[in-house]
Amino acid sequence: MQETSKTVSVGKGDTLMKVLTRAGAGPKESHEAITALSSVFDPRRLKIGQDITLNFSNQDLLVKDKFEEPLRLVSISLNQDVDKQVAAIRSPDKGFEARETIIALDKKMARAGGVIENSLFLSAAQAGLPTRITLQLIRIFSYDVDFQREIQTGDSFEVYFERYVDESGRALKEGRIQWASMTLSGKKISLYSFKTKDDGFSDYYDQKGQSVRKTLMRTPIDGARLTSRFGKRKHPILGYTKMHKGADFGAPRGTPIMAAGNGIVERAGRNGAYGNYIRIRHTSEYKTAYAHMKGFAKKVGKGSRVKQGQIIGYVGTTGRSTGPHLHYEVHKNGRLINPLSVKLPAGRKLKGKILTSFKAFAGQMDKAVTDIPMNTKMAKLN
Ligand SMILES: [Zn+2]
Structure with a gap:
């Protein structure tokens, strides 16, 4: 034969x-x-x-x-x-x-971290953090952190996440972040993935049992692609002033823009100096607006229902604009408010028995994290 x-x-x-x-x-x-x-x-x-x-x-x-x-x-x-x-x-x-x-794969936990030198995305890549995990990290911190203005040189990050390995121990696939922390200007925020037994939902909670989820995201744009130091320039058209009531996020043309919260699109089209413009009504109190867009996402138009984090359009420089950026506004009861300092309605706060079990869980997690050595330069996936 x-x-x-x-x-x-x-x-x-x-x-x-x-x-x-x-x-x-x-x-x-x-x-x-x-x-x-x-x-x-x-x-x-x-x-x-x-x-x-x-x-x-x-x-x-x-x-x-x-x-x-x-x-x-x-x-x-x-x-x-x-x-x-x-x-x-x-x-x-x-x-x-x-x-x-x-093919059966084993789940192994991995821990990686580093100090931010230039941008979180670059430093995470240097530490060998897989892109998928960096994007997850940015997403779960997007409710609290303004990735354009709040990240400084010397800030640090640490992630504890699932990795799937084959028989020889080779990492083949990334799973979910189980725990992550960011230290910004000396202040450490730790977030835990926790499943609440009463409703079966998994979400990220801080040390006090407060869900990170908020009615609106602070960075309604793919945070990984923000132009570094964009917000630190003092520019007459950019930055928050009485004349300019919004936050600007500098990012390359075509960067996805997300709905900051669940809601209904009230307006989508050309709007004078705003260029291509979308306004979303979230609650009876809150609306958000997005300007200078290159274009809108498919099937997003007046009357569409959008979900928090859903892509609604792309960064551009239409209307009166000096370069590609997202101009973002928050309207509260019809008045424009500063998106950078707005106190947003928060998500679930754990209480009673669930809080007690969360605290025990968080204690175990802290121990599990420190039990494995931290990688500052991980092996890349093959
Ligand atoms: Zn602006």
Whole structure:
């Protein structure tokens, strides 16, 4: 019997058919294998660089010890995700059959941190923090921290998060942040992921059992992409003055802008010096407005219902504007208020028995975090 195995990488412009025939499979058997595979894998999701393994054999599957010429394709397989393999396998008499295999990964906790030198995003990248985790970190602190103005050189961050590893201990996938802290101008804020038993929801709480979630976010923009030191310049049009009642966030054109809170879009369109403009009504008290946008997100228009954190549009410089930035306003009972100093209605505050169990949980978490060494330069995912 003759058997051979080949692993080929998907190149630019490749289809599954091209890859298989290039590896030596015949057009008919390739087509059959692809047809079977497509019941568990969408061939359009094929990625450049993805490896595909082909097995060939000359054994007749029906008749033992009977060998044929030439070699035939007996299986193709590929990893759809780090923890999922899909395959099409030739079976006696029935052509190819699809198979899905879930690869078991172990969950391991990781701890990483560093001091902010320039921007949080750069320092986090230098510490080897995976991008997905940095974005989570920014998101959970976005309710409290103005990422444009409050981050200073010398501030620090620390994260304790889940990582999924294979049998050899290689990290393959990131999970959720379980605990994180930021020390800003000497003040440390620690946040714990905690599931409240009464409603089954997981959320982030501070040491006192106060949910970080607020009616409005303080940084309604992808905080990772803010132009560093933008807010520190004194500029006649920028910064909070009596003439300019809003907060400006400098970011590259196209940076996603998020709805600061749940609400209904009251206005979406051109608005004079504001350029492309959106206004959202959140409660009977609060409204927020977003100006100078490049454009609006799909399906966001007058009357649409939006969720907190949902992308509503993109940074631009339309209207009277000196460069790409988001001009953000908070209106309270019809009056413009300073978005930087507004005291926002807070989310859930744990009380009674739930608070007691949260405190015990937080104590255990503090211990678990310090039990593993902190990485200041983590290994990157392969
Ligand atoms: Zn402005």
